[in-house]
Amino acid sequence: MLKLYDYSRSGNCYKIRLLLNQLEIVYQRIPIDILQGESRTPEFLAMSPVGKTPVLEISPGQYLTESNAIIYYLAGGSDFLPTDRWERAQVMQWLFFEQYSHEPNIATVRFWISILQQAEQRREAIAQKQQLGYAALEVMEQHLTKHDYFVGDRYSIADIALYAYTHVAEEGNFDLSKFPAILGWCNRTTRQPKHITISAT
Incomplete structure (x- = not known):
């Protein structure tokens, strides 16, 4: 059985849980509290040398890190990854x-504001990153004004990857009301079969 080591509020970890659920793959979830240093222990660093979640244990001693590498691996041979080159x-x-x-x-x-509660201490850095974040959202908005999904006009891991943090961007004080195409795409994504929320266990 696959084992997923993850932090519940992480969008990167949520990507994996969402895809596993939509693929109907049974797995064991092992919570890692990054705020308590659980991703910095010798045992965890042996699985993920950079000390980050998520980690997918494919078989004993075989670990895959980086969220998008994991969803690419899991999606192989499924409808979530196109076969067309x-x-x-x-x-x-x-x-x-x-x-x-x-x-x-x-x-x-989002991490600084909603999880660490450091909005005031990091005000200048937040302003800089919000400017870049809005630029990324604008790229998405322009694409989604012409397409229902990001690739081939059908739901894929490209949508899963981008949805994970976009749909909770308001927790980082991003105003998504400026992006109607993104909001429509988020709504279509939540209607996909076997969709789960980021807070689902």
């Missing part, structure tokens, strides 16, 4: 965008 490259394009332009800004601000 061009569409598969587009999926990768959005996965890289999510980790480089989207997650470092939207997720980080």
Whole structure:
């Protein structure tokens, strides 16, 4: 059985839980409290040298890290990952965008404000990251004004990756009302079969 080591409020971890549920794959979930240093223990660092969740244990001693690598691995051979070479490259394009332009800004601000409760202490850094976060949301908005989903006009791991932190962006004080196409896409995503919320166990 697969084992998922994750932090419940992490969008990166939520991606994995959402896809596993939609693939109907049974797995064991092992909570890791990053705020209590549980991702910095020698045991955890042996699985994830960078000390980050999520970690997927595929078999004893075989660990996969980085959320988008994990969903790419899990989606292989399923409808969540296109077989067409061009569409598969587009999926990768959005996965890289999510980790480089989207997650470092939207997720980080959410973490500082809603999880660490450090809005005042990090006010200047938050303002800088919010500007970059809004730029990423604008890229998504422009794409979604012409497409229902990010690749091939059907739901894929590109949508899962981007939905994870977008749908909770308001916890980082991002105003999603400015992005009607994103809100429509979020609504379509929640209607996908076997959808679960980020707070679901």
